Amino acid sequence: MTWYIIRRFLQMIPVFFGATFLVYFLVFSLPGDPIQALFGDRPVNEAVAAQLREQYNLDEPFLVQYFLYLKNLVTFNLGNDFSGRPVAEVLVQIFPVTIRLAILALVFEAVFGIIFGVIAGLRKGKMFDGTVLVASLIVIAIPIFVLGFVMQFVVGVKLGWAKPTVGGDAGWLDLILPAIVLGLVSFAYVLRLTRTSIIENMHADYVRTATAKGLSRQRVVVVHILRNSMIPVVTFLGADLGALMGGAIVTEGIFNVPGVGQRLYQSVLRGEGPTIVSIVSVLVMVYILANLLVDVLYAWLDPRIRYA
Amino acid sequence: MTVINEVNSNEPLLEVRDLAISFATSTGEVQAVKDAHLTVMPGETVAIVGESGSGKSTTALAAIGLLPGNGRVSGGRITFAGEDLTGASSKRIVELRGSSIGMVPQDPMSNLNPVWKIGYQVRETLKANGLPAGPSDVAKVLAEAGLPDAERRARQFPHEFSGGMRQRALIAIGLSCRPRLLIADEPTSALDVTVQRQILDHLETMTAELGTAVLLITHDLGLAAERARKVVVMYKGRVVESGPAQAILTNPRHPYTKRLVEAAPSLASRRIQSAKAAGIETVELLAPAEASAETADNVIEVSNLTKVFKLRGGFGKTTDFKAVDDVSFAIKRGTTTAVVGESGSGKSTVARMVLNLEDPTSGKIRFDGVDMGSLKGKELLAFRRRVQPIFQDPYGSLDPMYNIFRTIEEPLRVHNIGDKKSREAKVRNLLDQVALPASVMRRFPNELSGGQRQRIAIARALALDPEVVICDEAVSALDVLVQDQILNLLADLQHELGLSYLFITHDLAVVRQIADHVCVMEKGRVVEAGTTDAVFDEPEQEYTRALLAAIPGSSLELPPQVA
Numbered sequence: 001m002t003w004y005i006i007r008r009f010l011q012m013i014p015v016f017f018g019a020t021f022l023v024y025f026l027v028f029s030l031p032g033d034p035i036q037a038l039f040g041d042r043p044v045n046e047a048v049a050a051q052l053r054e055q056y057n058l059d060e061p062f063l064v065q066y067f068l069y070l071k072n073l074v075t076f077n078l079g080n081d082f083s084g085r086p087v088a089e090v091l092v093q094i095f096p097v098t099i100r101l102a103i104l105a106l107v108f109e110a111v112f113g114i115i116f117g118v119i120a121g122l123r124k125g126k127m128f129d130g131t132v133l134v135a136s137l138i139v140i141a142i143p144i145f146v147l148g149f150v151m152q153f154v155v156g157v158k159l160g161w162a163k164p165t166v167g168g169d170a171g172w173l174d175l176i177l178p179a180i181v182l183g184l185v186s187f188a189y190v191l192r193l194t195r196t197s198i199i200e201n202m203h204a205d206y207v208r209t210a211t212a213k214g215l216s217r218q219r220v221v222v223v224h225i226l227r228n229s230m231i232p233v234v235t236f237l238g239a240d241l242g243a244l245m246g247g248a249i250v251t252e253g254i255f256n257v258p259g260v261g262q263r264l265y266q267s268v269l270r271g272e273g274p275t276i277v278s279i280v281s282v283l284v285m286v287y288i289l290a291n292l293l294v295d296v297l298y299a300w301l302d303p304r305i306r307y308a
Numbered sequence: 309m310t311v312i313n314e315v316n317s318n319e320p321l322l323e324v325r326d327l328a329i330s331f332a333t334s335t336g337e338v339q340a341v342k343d344a345h346l347t348v349m350p351g352e353t354v355a356i357v358g359e360s361g362s363g364k365s366t367t368a369l370a371a372i373g374l375l376p377g378n379g380r381v382s383g384g385r386i387t388f389a390g391e392d393l394t395g396a397s398s399k400r401i402v403e404l405r406g407s408s409i410g411m412v413p414q415d416p417m418s419n420l421n422p423v424w425k426i427g428y429q430v431r432e433t434l435k436a437n438g439l440p441a442g443p444s445d446v447a448k449v450l451a452e453a454g455l456p457d458a459e460r461r462a463r464q465f466p467h468e469f470s471g472g473m474r475q476r477a478l479i480a481i482g483l484s485c486r487p488r489l490l491i492a493d494e495p496t497s498a499l500d501v502t503v504q505r506q507i508l509d510h511l512e513t514m515t516a517e518l519g520t521a522v523l524l525i526t527h528d529l530g531l532a533a534e535r536a537r538k539v540v541v542m543y544k545g546r547v548v549e550s551g552p553a554q555a556i557l558t559n560p561r562h563p564y565t566k567r568l569v570e571a572a573p574s575l576a577s578r579r580i581q582s583a584k585a586a587g588i589e590t591v592e593l594l595a596p597a598e599a600s601a602e603t604a605d606n607v608i609e610v611s612n613l614t615k616v617f618k619l620r621g622g623f624g625k626t627t628d629f630k631a632v633d634d635v636s637f638a639i640k641r642g643t644t645t646a647v648v649g650e651s652g653s654g655k656s657t658v659a660r661m662v663l664n665l666e667d668p669t670s671g672k673i674r675f676d677g678v679d680m681g682s683l684k685g686k687e688l689l690a691f692r693r694r695v696q697p698i699f700q701d702p703y704g705s706l707d708p709m710y711n712i713f714r715t716i717e718e719p720l721r722v723h724n725i726g727d728k729k730s731r732e733a734k735v736r737n738l739l740d741q742v743a744l745p746a747s748v749m750r751r752f753p754n755e756l757s758g759g760q761r762q763r764i765a766i767a768r769a770l771a772l773d774p775e776v777v778i779c780d781e782a783v784s785a786l787d788v789l790v791q792d793q794i795l796n797l798l799a800d801l802q803h804e805l806g807l808s809y810l811f812i813t814h815d816l817a818v819v820r821q822i823a824d825h826v827c828v829m830e831k832g833r834v835v836e837a838g839t840t841d842a843v844f845d846e847p848e849q850e851y852t853r854a855l856l857a858a859i860p861g862s863s864l865e866l867p868p869q870v871a
Contacts, residue, residue: 205418208374212413213433213481214406223432224421303465304422 001299008292012285019284020277024069027273028062056082056273069274079274081267087278090263095282097170098259101252102244104175105183110237113187114230117194121229122221124199133195136188148181148254165256178255182248186240193236197229204228231301238294242287321389321521322348322371322489328383329366329375340366340379341545348489348521353512355524355536355553357568359787360758363545364525368491371523372409373401389488407437410487410520412511414494416474420466426450426477427462430484437485453480454510471651472503479511486518493525500650500814501858508535527787529568531860533557541565571792606638606674607776607808608662613671615657631657633832634671637825639776644802644809646823646840648816648855654832659780659812663697664688675776693723696769700781702761706753712739712764713749719771738767741804742797759790766797770805780812795821817859820844828852 035049035058053059056079057068072079078087120129139147155177156164162177201207202225210224211217249261256262260279267275299305329341341363348354356364369375371386371393386393388409393401405411413419420429427446434441434449443462450458453476466474475495482490495511496504512535515522526532532539533553540550541562548562560566615632632654639645649655660666662673664680673680675691683691696719699705706715716735720726726734736746742763753761762782769777779798783791799822801807811823819826819840826843828836828851836849847853 203376205413205415206421209411209413209419209478209481210421210429212372212374212405212411214402214404214436214485215432216402216436219432219436223424227423228421302423304467 001296005292005296008295012288015284015288016281020070020073020281021066023277023280024066024273025062027271027276028065030271065273069277078278081272081275082270087275090275091278091282094258094260094263094279097175097257098245098248098252098261100170100172101175101179101182101248101257101259102241104172104179105186105244106237106241108180109183109187109190109240113190114194114233117191117233118198118221118226118229120191121195121198121202124195129195132191136191139184139188144181144185145250145254147184148251151177151181152254167256167258170257170259175257178251178257181254182244182251186236186244190233190236194229194233197232198225201225201228227301231298234297234301235294238290238297241290242283245286246283318349319390320347320387321350321352322346322523323387324367324371324384325387326384327367327370327381327386329363329370329379330382331376332378332380337382339382339545341370344384344542344545344547346540346547346550348523350488351516351519351521352538353515353522353524353536354538354540355526355532356540356542357526357529357532358542359527359789361544362542364542365493367542368493368523368525371489371491372405372411373398374411406433406487407485408487408489410482410485410490412475412479412482412490412492412495415498416471416478417498419478420469420474422466425463425465426469430462430477430481433481433484439485449484450477450480452514453477453483454506455480471499472507475499475503475507476510479507479514483514483518483520487520489521489523490515491523491525494527495524497527501816501860502650502854504860505858528860529557529788534860541568567789571789605641607641607676608639608810609672609674610638610658610662611636611672611674613658613661613673614669615654615661615666616669630832632661632668635827635829635832635834636671637827637834637837639808639810640824641775641808642802642806643824644811644822645825645827646811646813646819647827647829648813648819649829650814650855652831653829655812655814655829656780658829659697659778659810662810663695663778664691689723693772694774695776695778696772696774697778697780698762698765698769698782700784702758702765702785703753705765706761708753711750711752712756715753715764716768716771719768723772725772734771735767738770741770741801742767757790758786759793762786762790762794763797766794766801770801773805774807776808776810778810778812781814782811783818784813784815791818798822816844816855828855 035044035052057065060068069079076088078091080086081090116132120132123129152164155161163174166174166178207220207224210220215223245260248257248259249265251257252259252261253265260283264276264279267279324344324346327341327344328339329344330337330339332338344363344367346354346356346367356368358364366375366379370379370381371388373393373396375381381394384394388404393404396404420426427443427450430446430449431441434445439445443459446462447459450462455461455473455476461469461473466477469477479495482492492511496507499507508531511522514520522536524532524536529539533556536553538551539553539556541548541556541564543562543564549556549560549565556565557569560569613632613635614630617629617631618626619629635654635658637645637647647655647658657666661668664673664683668681675695680691710718713732713735716738717731720731720734725731735749739746739748744760744763744767748756748760748764753764756764762785765782782798783794786794795818798809802809809822811819813819823840826836826838826840827834828843828849830851836843836847836852843852844856847856
């Protein structure tokens with residue numbers, strides 16, 4: 001197992017370089033001149049433009065730019081964005097916000113998805129099951145921005161239970177509403193996955209044997225059905241953590257959360273190469289780490305899985 | 309040790325009277341059991357025999373309230389030690405489970421929870437029934453069931469156990485709380501014969517010592533007669549016959565029981581001769597025909613076949629595992645050669661290599677004198693046409709999305725044989741050969757029974773007019789009566805079409821019925837080979853003797869059979 005984890009960490013190195021190279025290449029190929037964009041409608045001051053080009057190595061060929069970027073990276077210099085702020089500082093500012101948002105969303109979808117899924121699974125075909133199934137289907141079918149605006153309007157504006165927009169320094173409490181919106185679709189998937197998994201395991205031979213041993217119904221459900229049913233759910237949740245981090249663009253936009261998604265969107269519009277590459281690279285790392293975590297959890301939940 | 313337990317009382321421990329069980333299905337109520345009645349006295353072993361779907365498991369499971377969700381007792385009574393169980397509260401049933409009525413389930417592979425350690429699964433049983441559940445208690449229970457090194461084993465997971473060891477763990481669990489009645493639902497049908505014998509012997513000794521009554525559920529009449537004093541035969545949800553084991557075996561009354569006694573592979577002793585070959589209507593059991601020993605040439609010759617698999621170890625290391633080790637044999641045209649062995653003996657790997665689905669590490673397989681390793685492209689396709697497989701699981705080897713016509717027609721289409729019309733005629737003809745009506749063509753696999761599906765698999769294998777058919781455990785998943793029919797069908801087809809069979813099986817009883825030659829494999833090597841009669845009558849190797857002795861019912865004294 002230790003060897004497996006070490007190997008997985010070593011695998012992250014080529015993935016990191018591959019990802020940064022690809023993203024760098026894509027940003028380089030973006031149409032339009034970032035300096036031109038920076039000046040907007042005003043005429044370009046050639047002297048300033050030339051200086052900026054040199055500062056950001058924009059006049060070098062692609063490979064040289066990339067290697068200069070890598071060289072800086074090794075010395076933990078991520079470069080500056082176009083307003084002159086060090087990218088490292090930007091990252092430190094935006095990531096905590098999005099991590100908080102993602103954790104809240106994950107907790108929401110895991111806790112409620114699993115609880116509702118278990119109840120629905122155990123009462124297959126009853127009222128609760130039917131209601132929950134239809135509701136989850138509706139949630140999955142409606143686009144996230146519709147859900148977002150409706151929730152913002154109803155919960156934030158009409159009922160006044162939460163701040164309709166977050167802004168500024170986003171604290172845990174402020175992020176609850178955006179987190180629910182962000183996790184809503186995954187919540188529906190977790191629910192359905194748990195339900196199916198429970199129904200499948202309920203009829204497993206070992207569950208019948210456990211009942212025949214004289215265990216109480218409660219114990220059979222918790223010890224013998226639940227743990228086995230969590231295996232596919234954990235896989236989904238782990239992969240989803242990565243998706244929540246990067247996929248918050250819409251939600252962060254609706255609720256004006258100053259996190260990764262919003263910043264990434266702005267940087268793409270501005271063609272800020274170093275910023276985009278840095279953000280995406282961190283996201284890639286998060287994704288890989290989340291997957292590793294899933295694999296470790298998986299082996300813990302299911303002892304038949306042994307990594308070598 | 310038996311005397312003490314029988315003084316207990318003359319009152320029955322378990323009594324089932326006029327039991328009716330029905331299942332709610334989408335098409336309405338289905339009666340699974342009707343008017344079932346049986347009695348188990350304290351300390352007595354009673355066997356329920358029947359084919360799958362006969363209601364034998366359902367009857368037994370009803371006693372501890374383990375019917376599936378859509379099933380219910382719709383009539384009659386189940387009385388346990390004077391207490392009516394049909395009307396008992398679910399709380400009372402939970403109390404009885406484990407402590408008064410234990411269960412040993414059928415399939416050891418799926419009946420232990422894979423995510424908990426063995427010791428944990430024993431401990432929770434003891435705990436739930438209010439018994440001391442320390443590590444030493446757990447080890448003691450496991451050791452009693454014949455698990456060596458129990459203390460260390462208790463800390464392992466089910467997947468680290470072999471099938472036999474898992475079944476011992478399940479027996480340990482079933483008996484851990486000293487129940488007065490043990491329901492053993494086909495406790496060994498998923499195990500190799502030699503292991504099966506050990507486990508059943510151990511179960512018998514243990515229950516005798518503890519004075520536990522056993523309700524043994526089995527499809528094997530030979531096994532039932534060998535292990536139980538009383539036998540109850542169930543057929544289509546009804547008890548058709550019951551009484552002392554020996555009486556049922558020697559003097560069956562009900563037509564179904566008669567057929568069962570005739571078909572029981574463990575009781576049969578001779579090679580099936582094609583009824584058509586003998587020119588008579590019914591199938592007879594005769595001595596192997598000398599005709600097969602004629603100057604037939606070898607259609608398949610296997611020489612020094614070896615297969616090495618690389619097993620992954622930790623830290624990127626691999627170790628070699630010799631699955632097949634220097635195996636040689638030949639199949640004469642028009643005869644049947646059986647490869648017998650327990651699971652892990654390498655017999656299926658041999659079959660896969662003969663089918664050219666797996667490349668041998670070394671050694672040669674000659675088909676009709678041509679080295680198979682040299683076949684490529686078109687030649688390989690032509691070879692595949694001449695050698696066809698039939699696999700064990702008729703549920704898994706038919707595509708559920710294909711109707712029967714498409715399933716049988718597919719190989720013809722792949723090999724571009726005939727046009728649409730002639731292909732349809734061919735399919736009709738094939739269905740006729742396997743004794744199925746042409747009307748099944750439009751049906752799907754899930755609408756057919758296990759035996760019918762296996763007939764479809766045979767028809768598909770025969771579609772390309774092969775010369776060799778490789779049957780990998782082709783009848784192992786079938787009930788005895790169906791098994792008997794399929795074996796007879798295969799024998800008829802062999803006679804009609806001059807087919808050669810390579811029969812891969814773990815079941816020596818089947819070998820005796822179908823094979824002319826036998827190779828006994830153990831741990832990848834052929835330990836004994838010869839004609840079926842020679843191997844069965846005068847086995848040379850200890851291993852072969854052990855296999856033969858392990859056939860259930862082999863120790864029974866039976867009057868000479870009347871065919």
